[in-house]
Amino acid sequence: MxxxxxxxxxxxxxxxxxxxxxxxxxxxxxxxxxxxxxxxxxxIHSNPYETPEGYFDTLEDTLMSGIEKAEGAKVISIRSKVQRAIPWLVAASVILVAGVWSINYNINGVSADESMLTSLSVEDLEEYMEYNIDEISLADLAVEDISFDEELYWISEDIDDLEEELLQTDLTEEELLEFL
Amino acid sequence: MINDQIILSKISNPTTKEEGFRLLLKAYQERLYWHVRRMVEYHDDAHDVLQNTMIKVYKSIERFEGKSKLYTWLYRIATNESLTFLSKRSKKSTSSLDDELEHVGRTLQADSYFDGNEAQLRLTQAIYTLPEKQKAVFNMRYFDGLSYRDMSNILGVTEGGIKASYHHAVKKIEAFIKKGNYE
CATH class of the missing domain: 1.10.287 (Helix Hairpins)
Structure with missing residues (x-):
């Protein structure tokens, strides 16, 4: 000192x-x-801060209780939610496409898609694709019922977790450089 | 003080993990609290950061391989948590540094958990003006008396980098106090 x-x-x-x-x-x-x-x-080396009376007497129990709560709370990540929803989305899409095709075919005797495609311009198709891509993204988010802010929060949490994992490994500087 | 090996050995056994972790808390919670408190200033914030630190320590202690000292590893997690907290807090803040300093001065004077005299308040304000990593280095050296080598392990920066950071921190604090004295 x-x-x-x-x-x-x-x-x-x-x-x-x-x-x-x-x-x-x-x-x-x-x-x-x-x-x-x-x-x-x-x-000036002395500590100017104080704590509530008896704070350190109960701190161990308070911290352990917080740890137990955190361990008990199972957080489901957006990634796993999306992964779980994929089979349902695929199944719903197949049923929807089959249903629409069947109705069109039965009404017109020929596939309505076929006749529609021959009359569409390239611009129409591009617009159609663009619209549908947006629809798919929005549908995915709607299924998750997660707002844009929540989405950002989850992504940032993932980054925090990755950062945390890197910091919590007791690698030497050389090992870390080698790893990177 | 209880030996780190005993703590780690108990933690590595699932039947004695909680007992071992309680020993770890007994040994280090107070030191870590003060380290975090000096970084984030306010008691409530310090408590939250310490709680998050300990949750992360609990979740990852089994991956600690003993390549560094236990307390430098703990300090590393606590420092990282404090820096993350400060970064989030500064993003939320829209006021200027002068306004913030005035606010810190007023809040600390009114804070029943701050018992500093005029000089300590001025020093606290000076430390507040430091960039976060310089603040961490200054606090660890000044209040905890940690060696440059330990700080290097905690922050993952070379000893030379730590010395430079500390030197800049001291110069800035000195300049801040002088500015207040001659204004």
Whole structure:
């Protein structure tokens, strides 16, 4: 700690001057400022913060209780929600396509899609594809019932988790560089 | 103080994991609290950050391979949690640094959990102005007396980088206090 004291000599001097200025002309005992600077190095190292009374007596139990709650709360990630929804989405799409094709075919005797496709321009098709791509994305989000903000939150949490994993591995600097 | 090996050995056994983790808390919770508190200033914030730190420690302690000291690994997670918290807090804030300093001064003076004198308040404000990583380095050196080597392990930065960071932090604090004295 002596090295730290030497390193911070200037700060102690300035802080003692600060107190002198803050006194705003009020009188203090004759020897007050002579001893003040000497005392400062040790005084300013003391902790200015306090905690609620008895905080550390119960902290262990409080922290363990928080850990147990966190362990009990199973968080389902958006990725796993999407993965679980995929079979249902595929099945619904197949039923929908089959149903529409069947209705069209039965009404017109020929496939309505076929006759429609021959009359469509390239621009019409491009517009159709673009529209449907947007529809698919929106449908996926609607199934998840997750707002855009929530989506961002989940993505950022994933990044946090990845970052956390990297930090919590006690790799040496060389190993980390090698890994990267 | 209880030996880290005993703590880790108990934690590695599923039947004694909780007992081992309680020993870890007993040994390190107070030091980690103060480290976090100096970073985030307010008690409630410090408690939340400490709780998150301990949840992460609990979830990943089995992956700790003992290549570094246990307390540097714990400090590393606590520091990272504090930096993440501060980063989120600064993104939410739209006020200028001067406004924030005034606010910090007023809030700390009114805070029943801050018992500093005028000089300590000024020093706290000076530390508040530091960029987050310099703040972490300064606090660990100044209040915890950690060596540059330990800080290097905690922050994953070379010892030279830590020394430079600390040097800049001290100069900025000195300049901040001087500015207040001669204004």
């Amino acid at each position: 002596n090295n730290v004291k030497q390193e911070l000599e200037h700060i102690s001097t300035e802080l003692s001057r600060h107190i002198e200025i803050c006194s705003g002309g009020y009188k203090v005992p004759d020897t007050y400022f002579e001893s003040l600077e000497q005392d400062f190095t040790s005084k």
